[in-house]
Amino acid sequence: MVAELFPKLVTLLSFTVLGAAFLLIVRRDLAGQVRLFAVQSLTLAVLAAVIAAFTRSIELAGVAAALALLKVVVIPRVLTRAVAKIGLQPAALPYLGTPATLVVCGGLVTIAFYVMAPVAASNPLPTAEAIPIAFAGVLIGFFVMINRRRALTQILGFLMLENSIFLLALLATYGVPFIVEMGVFLDVLVAVLIMEVFIYRIKENFDSIEVDRLGRLKG
């Protein structure tokens, strides 16, 4: 029963991760987007914990705990603070409207499935069938970074991308070694902090956090 249930559960949780990415596309307000990211990370942490329990790996359990701490608590806090500091901004529409974005993302998911289905089939792990889902998350994260105008949303796109890569590693090999994962977490944290500082800078200089305005910096 457990052996049967486990892959189903993994796939379901992976899909929830992807679903959170989709909702992030639809969502307009920044605070909601940050909360969605927290939800996505929480799902990911749960997934890591489930796999840790299934494989009885203490290392992976540690990674899950670290992930929960960092991405569910710390980074959302930092980002929420940034949102509060920036204050209300006039709505910046993405380059593509919601229906068009949904169509593009639907296409990306299809492509991801198409490309990764053979990879998943050749991988012997029971978690492998969710690999295409994780890859779809990577593509969508990329697309969000391209499509959104706000620096903060781009950070979210980056974080989602990172989440998806973590998911991919988790599914394909039950996660990379503990020490590597910790290093990545540290990098992500530092990156977020630096970008936050950058946002304040952009905001101070341009009174806006739309990335388009950076074009004015050209000599």
Added chain:
Amino acid sequence: MRALLRKIWTTPVVAEPLAPADDDRQIEAMARQVDARAQRLFGRSLHIREVDAGSCNGCELEIGALNNPYYDLERFGMHFVASPRHADCLLVTGPVTRNMADPLKRTYDATPDPKIVVAVGDCARDCGIFAGGYGVVGPVSAIVPVDVVVGGCPPTPQLILAGILAALDRRGTFQRIHPTDGPIA
């Protein structure tokens, strides 16, 4: 949504319960009566169409208050509807102005029988301070048959409820209408 649900969870029901021991005894007593009468006459279901025949909108504010959680008209099986076709009761406010006399008549005719008319406010009773104005035709009763007049400028929501009750009383005869004209279809 989470914040909203938390808020809902922590906010109590503010509608005044029908049980005694409330500070506002007047409305409560009346509401109980409306409850009982409405049940008998309209089977505990009364749909109201509001007609502003030239009011200053003071009465509308009070009528609007009937819908809020405090008075919560809906708990008596009454509610406001969007078309006279759906209505059992017309709630008319204001001195009837020239431009609204005809629409008021048409609204009355458009409401299916049995129906009751409640004129709300001093203006609806006798044109109030607008009496004799060049744009005013007369009180509501000059245009359509009125069952009850509720005085006040503006009347309180309690009084309006009382008025609806009184109207139900006077029209007590048409409780059940049997098929009269023509087959069903």
Added chain:
Amino acid sequence: MITKIAIETIQLLIVGLGAPLLVGLVRRVKARLQGRRGAGVLQPYADLRKLLAKEAVVSETTSWIFRFTPYLLVATMLLSALLVPLLTTRTPLGFLGNIIVLMYLFLLGTFFLALAGLDAGSAFGGMGSSREMAVAALAEPTVMIAIFAMALRVGNTELDEIVRRGATDSLLLLTPGHLLAFLAFFIVALAETGRLPVDNPATHLELTMIHEAMVLEYSGRYLMLIEWAAGMKLLIFLALLSNLFFPWGVALTVTPAAVAVACVALVLKVGALAVGIAMLETAVAKLRLFRLPALLSGSFALALLAVVSFLFVK
């Protein structure tokens, strides 16, 4: 034979008599969430009874279509109630048609209601008809793709069979495609039954109306039939959602005990969905008409993803 008749009778009674109760429940929960006491759950019965006792005022402009439509609406809903698997996976009249037939029966009702909206020559009615048809047309692809997803999953489009497969293979319910199809179908159900955020059933503003605008002209027994039919449609959609996607408690064999359990399960599931809808309606605002395509295309994307996931993730 007697069991068959009994089951169909119970189904008819559940749908026909349960519909006002469901509407009352949703309203009651909404009122409670708004801090009000609200009317009792039995209020819609009183409303319907009162409407029956009133005369009908009919516009001089209208034709027989206006008077015929309420009867047709009720007839299509009752017919749907006969062929939907509410209690068992051996619905006696299930042979009348599969899920596509059901959707077309609903469309038949919508078609005539839209005509009736145009019949009185009022601008409101026309507006309602035009919007209702737009929503119905845009919801249609999602429905069919969701059906395709189910066909991929169970290899069948028979309602009974889909429910039976779900009830016997519980792991199937955990597949992502299943949940995606549920979400897509749920959004469509909201659109088809005129609930928020697509349409506000409690609005008084003609300009924001969809379904209500079409029935502004109706009164008396006609209005009663239309409101009853609307309640039945909501009930059938919720029952479909609960039995197709969460077929717990549905009787696989036709024994009195199993059917009784199925009745209780159905009431619980539909009640839970009704409370969910009431909470959703409290939390979200009505979407602007021209934002609806975004919502419906979102549901379409979900349905398509369900298909994709069933194709790739076996």
Added chain:
Amino acid sequence: MTSSETLTLNLLLLALGGFGVGAAGAVLAACRPGVSRWAGHVGALVGAMAAFALGVAGLAGGTLDVAIPALLPVGGFSLGMDRLSAFFVLVIATAAIPSAIYAIAYTRAYEGRSSLAGMGLGFNAFLAGMVLVALARNVLTFLVMWEAMSLASYFLVMTEAEHRETQYAGWLYLVTTHAGFACLLIGFLLMAQGTGTMNLGEWRAASAALSDPVRHAVFVLLALGFGAKAGVVPLHIWLPKAHPAAPSHVSALMSGVMIKLGVYGLIRIGFDWLGVGVSWWGGAVLVVAAVSAVLGVLYALVEQDLKCLLAYSSVENIGIILLGVGAGMLFQSYHLDALASLALVASLYHTLNHAVFKPLLFMGAGAVVHATGTRNMEEMGGLIKRMPQTAACFLVGSVAIAALPPFNGFISEWLMFQSLLLSFQISATGINLLFALSIAALALTSGLAAACFVKAFGITFLALPRSEQAERAHEAPWAMRGTMAMSAVACLALGMAPVGLLRLLTVTAADLTGTDADVRFNWNGIVANDAFAVVSPLWIAVALVSLLALVPIVLRIIGANGGRRAYETWGCGRALQTARFEYTGTAFANPFKRVFGLLYRPVKELDIQFHPESRLFVETIAYRNETRSIFEEVLYGPISRLVQRGAQRARIVQSGSVHLYLLYIFVALVVLLALAG
């Protein structure tokens, strides 16, 4: 010659005789319009009835073999009949019978305005041409009859040649139909060369000898030629112009059956002449069909001209029919022959259905146009009170074409959905997704078609009349009403009792694919693919009617108030209630225009003229909200400019010098001799 062959031959002769006598009678009585009208159309009626019998005989297994070598060069005049041909003859006759009766009454209005002799001649020639196309067994016979059919319909389109738009429509029709003809000609010649035979019946066996490039080229050319006749997007631009321009009984035939001969051709190349095709053929047909269905109905939806709306809806229905053809071809290339048969059955069923309800709708539109003198829906309204029987028939047609139970359109669309849904049996992911999208397209089409016909019926027949002509409208003559009623009954019969027809169609499909369709049926219902899907049209209708009767009875028993009072429409107490307050067709279509703005590219102009003294008073408001056709602008604009420029260049050779012309001929002769040697 067996007795069955004698029978079919006699029926064919009777049909052709009917058409011939009709044509001759119409011409001979040219100076007596009344007689000419009767002679022409009664002849056509007799011919059509004989053709109907011929079709039935053919479906029942009758064959036909007529060859008159002397009549035409290269292989002679040759006719034959298999079940597919018989089915299309039946389709032609099904639409022709009501049209002919209708025409007797309808063309009365043309007396004194147009030549009734010409109309009678054209009508009969048109019918004869179509029947013979379906029966042709030889390249030259086929092409000659195809051309006869096209030309006859061209002259019928030009009946009211005095209108400018008719002239343009006729011109456009002539150009596209000949462009299509050219494709067919080249395709046929390539095929004949590759297979070494001009006999269409031998192509299936001989097609194996074709090289791959030739096979693909033949497919593309023939598909273009037949597609242009069928009016698939983007080759459809002539259709919505030419069909409405013709008199209504001719529009009924053009929309109801002529375009179906394009489908006939596509079925022939997909299932017969070229053998089992490659998968991209079926895929291409499927995509084109889905696009045609959706775009056809979208354009129909915003159309204000009633007959134009019906013409666009023909594009949509051709799309639906071809979805089945494309799906069938795909199934066949994946060796799912039983499913291919199912898809083909759905297609053929819809073909016949469309030949029933489209003429019905065109005849209804004709009656309305006849009564109001306009084709613009915005000037109609309230006709249900003035022409109740026409309205009832039109309503039946609308419900049937919107594919709602219990009418015939529902059965064919249901079958179509099942055959598309069953595509999950193909194990190729790309194809599965393609099918998913075509299911979505079909679903969107059916939803939009319902909206479109709510508009068509609601704006035309309901509410208050929007113009004086509509106010004064009167019911159509009995002959017109009778034929419409006949078609309406046929819609209901084909929707409630599909068994007999299905039996014939499954045999027809099995002839083409070699396998019986994956469907079982009896009076109780239709079952697709071993309980994959079930429908019981008869019992649904019975249940619906009994519930409809039950509801008022129950209401009466529980003591409902039966009172009814007539009063004005609720307009918020407004003093004036006129038709100006009604929702217009344009307004009805507006949500669709906004949602699909990308396709329509709506042009909006609002022009307000204020009173010179105060901006508070408005003198006039002009509002224009039109849609543009992307195809005409983006696709055909450049092509026509290119052709024009080419023509300018080519004018150089036209010098007027006889010597130069002789030189051309001489050079051509020498080159040909050199090539031959």
